[in-house]
Amino acid sequence: MSFESVWRKHDFATVGRTIASKSAADVQRALARAGKDSSLDDLAALLSPAAAPFLEDMALASQRRTVERFGRTIQLYAPLYLSNLCANVCTYCGFSAHNRTERVVLDDQSVDAEAVALRRLGIQHVLLLTGESPRAGTDYLANALHRLRSSFASLSLEVQPLSSDDYARLADAGTSAVMVYQETYDPAAYARYHLRGAKADMAFRLATPDRLGQAGIKKIGLGALFGLSDWRTDAWFVGLHLRYLESRHWRSRTSISFPRMRPHEGGNPLGLTNFGERDLVQAICAFRLFSQEVELSLSTRESARFRNHAFRLGVTSMSAGSRTNPGGYANQQSSLEQFTVDDTRSPTEVAAFLRGRGYQPVWKDWDVTYDGAKPPARAELPC
Numbered sequence: 586m587s588f589e590s591v592w593r594k595h596d597f598a599t600v601g602r603t604i605a606s607k608s609a610a611d612v613q614r615a616l617a618r619a620g621k622d623s624s625l626d627d628l629a630a631l632l633s634p635a636a637a638p639f640l641e642d643m644a645l646a647s648q649r650r651t652v653e654r655f656g657r658t659i660q661l662y663a664p665l666y667l668s669n670l671c672a673n674v675c676t677y678c679g680f681s682a683h684n685r686t687e688r689v690v691l692d693d694q695s696v697d698a699e700a701v702a703l704r705r706l707g708i709q710h711v712l713l714l715t716g717e718s719p720r721a722g723t724d725y726l727a728n729a730l731h732r733l734r735s736s737f738a739s740l741s742l743e744v745q746p747l748s749s750d751d752y753a754r755l756a757d758a759g760t761s762a763v764m765v766y767q768e769t770y771d772p773a774a775y776a777r778y779h780l781r782g783a784k785a786d787m788a789f790r791l792a793t794p795d796r797l798g799q800a801g802i803k804k805i806g807l808g809a810l811f812g813l814s815d816w817r818t819d820a821w822f823v824g825l826h827l828r829y830l831e832s833r834h835w836r837s838r839t840s841i842s843f844p845r846m847r848p849h850e851g852g853n854p855l856g857l858t859n860f861g862e863r864d865l866v867q868a869i870c871a872f873r874l875f876s877q878e879v880e881l882s883l884s885t886r887e888s889a890r891f892r893n894h895a896f897r898l899g900v901t902s903m904s905a906g907s908r909t910n911p912g913g914y915a916n917q918q919s920s921l922e923q924f925t926v927d928d929t930r931s932p933t934e935v936a937a938f939l940r941g942r943g944y945q946p947v948w949k950d951w952d953v954t955y956d957g958a959k960p961p962a963r964a965e966l967p968c
């Protein structure tokens with residue numbers, strides 16, 4: 586059984602109505618079961634409008650469960666954009682092919698320069714990103730991984746969906762994790778926002794985490810772009826996907842991210858749904874109460890003010906010092922960004938804030954030896 590077959594058993598609108606029908610009693614039962622036998626029905630209650638009056642209780646329980654499992658630690662990472670070239674037309678993304686602006690694919694020299702700049706920031710966990718284009722395909726990614734692997738503790742990918750064989754090859758090249766966000770699990774909304782390109786094939790994207798598990802990728806990241814459809818229902822489907830991976834591909838760790846719409850080249854699409862900061866807090870807490878093991882990530886899409894409060898509520902990793910355009914670290918280039926960064930603090934500033942609140946910023950919690958790679962040759966890219 587694939588996740589696509591599981592997904593097809595659940596009508597998006599029907600799930601939305603079920604979530605909307607939850608009562609205060611349902612929320613209280615879900616809170617009582619948190620950390621024990623939480624079910625998808627409990628997740629529906631915690632995501633429901635009925636949970637709003639219980640948000641403080643959810644936050645306290647979420648913080649407690651996170652500290653029990655992860656301690657007072659936050660892993661710091663940074664995205665490294667290798668390319669903004671994309672063949673897809675997605676109406677909500679700055680990289681969309683219909684945006685007629687400068688495109689960049691970093692060459693070897695530029696990749697090395699970005700690595701030096703990130704090392705100087707203290708970053709050891711790097712998320713490599715590209716637009717979805719054959720020019721930034723498996724061969725290009727494998728070359729970038731080989732160039733970067735000796736310089737960082739961990740390299741993750743957020744790129745176009747690939748085959749299991751391609752993922753296995755990239756794992757051999759040093760990939761520690763792959764993030765693949767479905768954007769929305771609503772088939773009508775998915776078709777409305779993905780107009781052209783390989784990404785328009787919703788079924789192929791739905792099956793990507795299955796291919797990651799089959800390839801033995803050590804961590805699989807899930808998420809929805811909240812705002813494209815009803816956020817509560819999309820979040821429930823993320824939970825459905827998470828529970829499927831926990832049972833089917835249990836050898837891989839899992840993570841969830843919470844991207845919200847941000848300003849980008851080409852403006853915002855019509856038909857977006859509301860997803861405010863209070864909703865984001867509810868989603869973070871709901872997932873922590875649903876699963877104590879899943880890693881939760883919060884990016885620089887969110888403001889410093891919000892992240893300064895929300896990090897305690899279940900988050901285990903945060904990006905810092907992010908540049909969302911290729912070449913942005915070494916040269917401060919003005920090439921096309923995927924989205925606008927809100928929290929512009931440096932990694933050092935974010936780390937200092939966390940220490941001031943009694944938390945330990947974790948620069949490294951992984952090593953190349955876990956991936957079968959050679960130890961870092963630090964002399965190659967000196968700080």
